[in-house]
Amino acid sequence: MPDAIVIGAGVMGSSIAYELQKSGLDTLVLDKGEAVGGGSTSASSAVIRFNYSTHAGVTAAWESRQRWLSWAEHLGLEENHQEPLAKFHKTGLLFLEPPDFPRSIFLDLLDEFNIPYESYDTEELARKFPSLDLGRFWPPRLPDDENFFNDPGDNLNGWITPDAGFIDDPQLAAVNLMDAAKRNGATLLLHSQVQAILKKNGTVSGVSLKDGTTINAPIVVNAAGPWSSALNQIAGVESEMAITTSPMRQEVHAAEAPNDFNFDSGAPLLTDLDLGYYAVPKMGGTFYVGGVEPDCDPLEWVDDPDGVSLNPTVSRFEAQVWRLARRVPELGIPTRPLGIAGVYDVTPDWVPVYDRTSLPGFYVAIGTSGNQFKNAPLVGEIMREIISASENGHDHDTNPLTIKCSHTGLDLDLSAFSRNREEFSTTGSVLG
Ligand SMILES: Cc1cc2nc3c(=O)[nH]c(=O)nc-3n(C[C@H](O)[C@H](O)[C@H](O)COP(=O)(O)OP(=O)(O)OC[C@H]3O[C@@H](n4cnc5c(N)ncnc54)[C@H](O)[C@@H]3O)c2cc1C
Incomplete structure (x- = not known):
């Protein structure tokens, strides 16, 4: 039985799996598609920019840029590695x-x-x-x-x-992250559609797949991109979220x-x-x-x-x-x-939701609103911190976590990504 199931092998699910597996959680990634990054990630324009209208948006984008610049290092690859890697191109x-x-x-x-x-x-x-x-x-x-x-x-x-630019192959970026997760021991199952979120004693207990298979795990992460709302409804958590997708x-x-x-x-x-x-x-x-x-x-x-x-x-x-x-x-x-x-996968204020939910053990990395590819290298860490603290009894709702960004030294207040935040006043567009 895995310690954690991540639903979705897009750039977000791959990054989350990488960080969870590195933190010692035996992680299983399930995707209904036939390829890593084959969902909305594959269509991404993969623009890396820093003009966001929220403090957290700029912090995450600026920190993530440094991670794209040291991509091989982020993936834990040696200098003489032979992996084909997605590449950041600086254009301004x-x-x-x-x-x-x-x-x-x-x-x-x-x-x-x-x-x-x-x-x-x-x-x-x-x-x-x-x-x-x-x-x-x-x-x-x-x-x-x-x-x-x-x-x-x-x-x-x-x-x-x-300093802005773009990543030349967003799907390859997801593959790079998934390969890094697998090198650390994570498992990936493609053609595996999650159909139900299982519960026991008021907490999540696993998932069942379209083919009838049941997989038990105490932690399940919804990283299903544009399909995230459907999964939240199946899990019965959407009605308690102030911000839906x-x-x-x-x-x-x-x-x-x-x-x-x-x-x-x-x-x-x-x-x-x-x-x-x-x-x-x-x-x-x-x-x-x-x-x-x-x-x-x-x-x-x-x-x-x-x-x-x-x-x-x-x-x-x-x-x-x-x-x-x-x-x-x-x-x-x-x-x-x-x-x-x-x-x-759009939220009303075009700001994502990276959070726990009202169902203990069920977490969400959703609502990426056409502007979060660039932050994927950081989102794995954001989710790892929320999951680790919550599983150890911390109440992220009443006492929101802050993380210290390792490259920029900036503090990132994770309440900005709460499912229960008041809507931000943003551009109301993909610019966030
Ligand atoms: C046209 C377009 C342009 C964009 N341009 C930019 C940009 O320039 N810069 C930027 O930063 N961001 C951009 N984005 C946004 C960015 O690409 C997304 O935020 C990001 O790729 C989302 O990744 P994800 O992993 O959350 O979702 P996805 O890549 O969609 O992955 C979700 C995965 O979940 C799987 N799944 C869904 N339901 C189930 C289920 N029930 N069971 C099992 N698996 C399931 C799907 O098969 C899919 O592979 C753009 C997005 C689009 C669509």
Whole structure:
């Protein structure tokens, strides 16, 4: 019998399994899919950035960046290892502001944490980024809006965080973490769908699988990504949570980067709230474009993540790629939609839940709201601390834990991720 079961072999479940196993808990990971990281992790844009609107968000992202930078070490690999590893690419991130943007919600925190950034007015932006059309297009519109192709105004402002970047292969990152967990003794079972959470004497006692197998364990962790809400309902814990999660479909599209503004020429990531998209310049001359939930875009809430079409649609493709093309006029637009769809696991304030639950022994690492891939290296440790303290009688609800981040020395107050927190006032979008 394992000491702990982790449901979900995405980047979160893999990181949690790694930390639990290292801490001495014999850990079993169950995933209904056929590959590690094959859920929402595989669709991730894997952007690593630090502009969050909450203190805890910035702390976790800044600490996690240091872990991505020393990834082999984080995984416990020797210097001469032969493992193919996911890699962090530093590109910087250029944030383009809509009019009257309250920039202090991000910049005050960057100041507080001494995270480098530089602010630019339109003239400086034009000098630094001659390939961009630095007109003001606000507000974001859908392409069928009669004003979509209007001439832009002026006075665009922005700022760049040079230490931002992306991970080149998010699924490989999950595989790296799972392999590290397995090297330490963890076990993985794929094609294993958890169908019921078992209870005995008011505490969790294990799970049963779709094929009828029963596996007993005193600790069960829900790391099921967009499927997390369904599992919480099965466990009977969702009704006591102030913060619940809901799956939301999202598309990310590909377009051809121009020769003078691409990954190789040093193009930064773009977060463009003036037009309503984000874009990642990746290797091979491709820009990947995603959404930032501007008011004009419909939100695609879904009942069942398994029923979601993973193919891009013409309407979403045009909305996102054409917006980028307004900013990057030389962008090559494919003649048919290219890209993928994935599913976010969204909380009302777009801040995740890393916590215990009302069912003793049942824990959750959920609600990652399209913005937590970057924090996966830390989330394993967060969950390990919550689980270890709770199993030893500590009440994390009334006396929330704080952890000391090993790379940055920052304190991270874990009450920020409580299921019973009052909703944060955030951007109300994937930016968190
Ligand atoms: C399109 C897109 C773009 C994103 N871009 C970024 C970004 O740029 N930066 C960033 O930081 N974050 C980003 N994210 C968010 C990030 O990718 C997610 O927060 C992260 O991958 C979630 O990992 P997870 O392990 O929680 O979930 P998943 O990867 O979905 O893993 C959950 C696993 O649970 C399994 N499972 C579910 N139910 C069961 C069950 N009953 N029994 C057994 N197994 C089960 C599933 O098969 C799945 O493998 C993005 C997400 C998407 C979808």
